[in-house]
Amino acid sequence: xxxxxxGRPLGISAGLLVLxxxxxxxxxxxxxxxxxxxxxxxxxxxxxxxxxxxxxxxxTGDGIVSPADGVVQAVLAEGDRTRICVFxxxxxxxxxxxxxxxxxxxxxxxxxxxxxxxxxxxxxxxxRTYQLETSYGAIEVVQITGLVARRLVSFVHSGESLRRxxxxxxxxxxxxxxxxxxxxxxxxxxxxxxxxxxxHSTIARERA
Numbered sequence: 001x002x003x004x005x006x007g008r009p010l011g012i013s014a015g016l017l018v019l020x021x022x023x024x025x026x027x028x029x030x031x032x033x034x035x036x037x038x039x040x041x042x043x044x045x046x047x048x049x050x051x052x053x054x055x056x057x058x059x060t061g062d063g064i065v066s067p068a069d070g071v072v073q074a075v076l077a078e079g080d081r082t083r084i085c086v087f088x089x090x091x092x093x094x095x096x097x098x099x100x101x102x103x104x105x106x107x108x109x110x111x112x113x114x115x116x117x118x119x120x121x122x123x124x125x126x127x128r129t130y131q132l133e134t135s136y137g138a139i140e141v142v143q144i145t146g147l148v149a150r151r152l153v154s155f156v157h158s159g160e161s162l163r164r165x166x167x168x169x170x171x172x173x174x175x176x177x178x179x180x181x182x183x184x185x186x187x188x189x190x191x192x193x194x195x196x197x198x199x200h201s202t203i204a205r206e207r208a
Contacts, residue, residue, distance in 0.1 A: 055095045058197065060165035063205040064100050064186060066196035067141050067168075068177035069093045072203070073118060075188050081180045082188055084203050086196060087118055088174050095170045097199035099141060099179050102132035103161040104168075107154065117146035117176040128152045130168065136206065137182045141168075146175035165199035179203070 070088040111127040125145045132139045143152045151172035162168060186204040196203060
């Protein structure tokens, strides 16, 4: 399964590769090592983007789940909230999923710059913030750009409601997703270095 919106670019590029191979095979185009190299290179690029746009089904986890595949970069106390940062590299699935059931009360863009997403000050990069109304109180999910990953994609609009584990967006070519949770309501269950999977891995639970 591929991420929403991936069908057209993957289909067009695959069609061009097949057409080029057929024309060369039928000798409509004269054989050349340059053409062969282009076909091989094009196939490699198609395979890379097919792997990048993959969107496997997931078994939804318990509690508050990770919004992204990757490695937990930080668990930080910020006033009355806890920030959990998940860093995605280029080989991770890039579709982002809901950490909890919730309604989008606002979606906004902000920030400036494109520092490497693994740096602590990357929290100030260009980002898209999703404000959620949930049973835990107000929660924010933030898609953060990086040095290379600069395209943020949203599948939802303000006012919509989604269930935990459902897809709400993606970041093209890696970067980072942060979740800001109310400290008085939830307790983190992960620590830096933990590997997590979007929609499946529990990252926090409600306080007893």
